Amino acid sequence: MELIIDNLSKTYANGVQALQNISLEIPTGMFGLLGPNGAGKSTLMRTIATLQEADKGSIKLGEIDVLKQKNELRQVLGYLPQQFGLYPKLSAEFLLNHFAILKGINNKGERNDLVNALLIKTNLYEVRKQNLKGFSGGMKQRFGIAQALLSNPKLLIVDEPTAGLDPVERNRFYNVLSEIGEKTVVILSTHIVDDVKELCTNMAIINKGQVCLKGNPKKIIEDMKGKVYKKTIHKQELNSYKQNYQVISERLFLGKPNIHILSDVNPGDGFTQINAELEDVYFSEIFNNTNAKSH
Numbered sequence: 661m662e663l664i665i666d667n668l669s670k671t672y673a674n675g676v677q678a679l680q681n682i683s684l685e686i687p688t689g690m691f692g693l694l695g696p697n698g699a700g701k702s703t704l705m706r707t708i709a710t711l712q713e714a715d716k717g718s719i720k721l722g723e724i725d726v727l728k729q730k731n732e733l734r735q736v737l738g739y740l741p742q743q744f745g746l747y748p749k750l751s752a753e754f755l756l757n758h759f760a761i762l763k764g765i766n767n768k769g770e771r772n773d774l775v776n777a778l779l780i781k782t783n784l785y786e787v788r789k790q791n792l793k794g795f796s797g798g799m800k801q802r803f804g805i806a807q808a809l810l811s812n813p814k815l816l817i818v819d820e821p822t823a824g825l826d827p828v829e830r831n832r833f834y835n836v837l838s839e840i841g842e843k844t845v846v847i848l849s850t851h852i853v854d855d856v857k858e859l860c861t862n863m864a865i866i867n868k869g870q871v872c873l874k875g876n877p878k879k880i881i882e883d884m885k886g887k888v889y890k891k892t893i894h895k896q897e898l899n900s901y902k903q904n905y906q907v908i909s910e911r912l913f914l915g916k917p918n919i920h921i922l923s924d925v926n927p928g929d930g931f932t933q934i935n936a937e938l939e940d941v942y943f944s945e946i947f948n949n950t951n952a953k954s955h
């Protein structure tokens with residue numbers, strides 16, 4: 661099974677070009693869609709999920725023409741949006757059972773088995789009788805996944821799932837997702853680089869509605885080998901470094917800015933070469949893209 665997006669474009673009525681000729685081939689497994697706020701990720705996710713129209717282009721999931729065969733796509737889709745409503749006074753078990761009835765799973769035994777299996781898979785079995793009101797952010801997200809998995813989807817879309825989760829909850833969520841990714845096309849949209857680094861076999865970076873980079877994260881990092889340098893500087897020097905070098909990130913280290921720069925040659929000047937991380941790739945793409953646009 662493969663999801664193929666070809667030349668997809670969307671301009672909103674206010675003139676914002678949210679998607680510009682997006683083309684991606686997404687095989688079974690975890691696919692990370694990385695981009696800053698406003699990059700166009702949610703627009704792309706919602707279009708794939710048949711919740712909004714594109715202006716041009718096509719999307720295919722196997723034989724299904726997504727933009728034309730919306731009902732067919734919906735039958736094999738699991739979608740966890742950025743924000744979703746929950747009924748706070750109901751228990752996880754009750755609500756999943758209720759959604760299963762709505763999906764047409766009428767046989768009680770079959771429904772119970774499915775609900776229990778999903779509660780176990782998402783690590784919520786122990787708290788199945790608790791009202792959702794008392795759930796933590798991570799528990800709510802895992803409940804969202806359980807709900808999205810009710811119809812045994814071939815395509816699962818999760819939009820910014822780990823925002824606001826603490827590291828332990830994030831890890832639990834990763835474990836649940838990676839198991840699903842073994843048999844399903846899973847698209848994970850995020851602006852958190854670690855999400856993609858930990859989980860995804862394929863990825864794309866989008867910015868301002870365009871794909872700036874796509875491929876396997878390890879290979880992408882490999883391509884940047886030998887080009888990233890770091891230096892700890894004084895705060896007041898930051899602007900001058902930004903003028904003289906391609907500064908891709910700055911982070912405080914013991915109260916002083918630690919900058920990473922991109923350079924084809926050794927810049928000297930006290931810089932040390934370091935191993936490139938996915939974060940360096942991400943920031944340099946966003947940097948290039950932003951600069952290219954402003955010239």
Ligand SMILES: Nc1ncnc2c1ncn2[C@@H]1O[C@H](COP(=O)(O)OP(=O)(O)OP(=O)(O)O)[C@@H](O)[C@H]1O
Nearest residue numbers: 672674676678695696697698699700701702703704
């Ligand atoms: N309904 C809309 N009408 C007009 N402009 C919109 C609409 N929805 C989104 N936009 C604009 O389209 C661009 C892409 O938005 P989108 O929500 O797809 O980005 P995103 O990458 O998901 O960002 P975020 O991480 O903040 O959710 C932004 O400039 C946004 O302001």
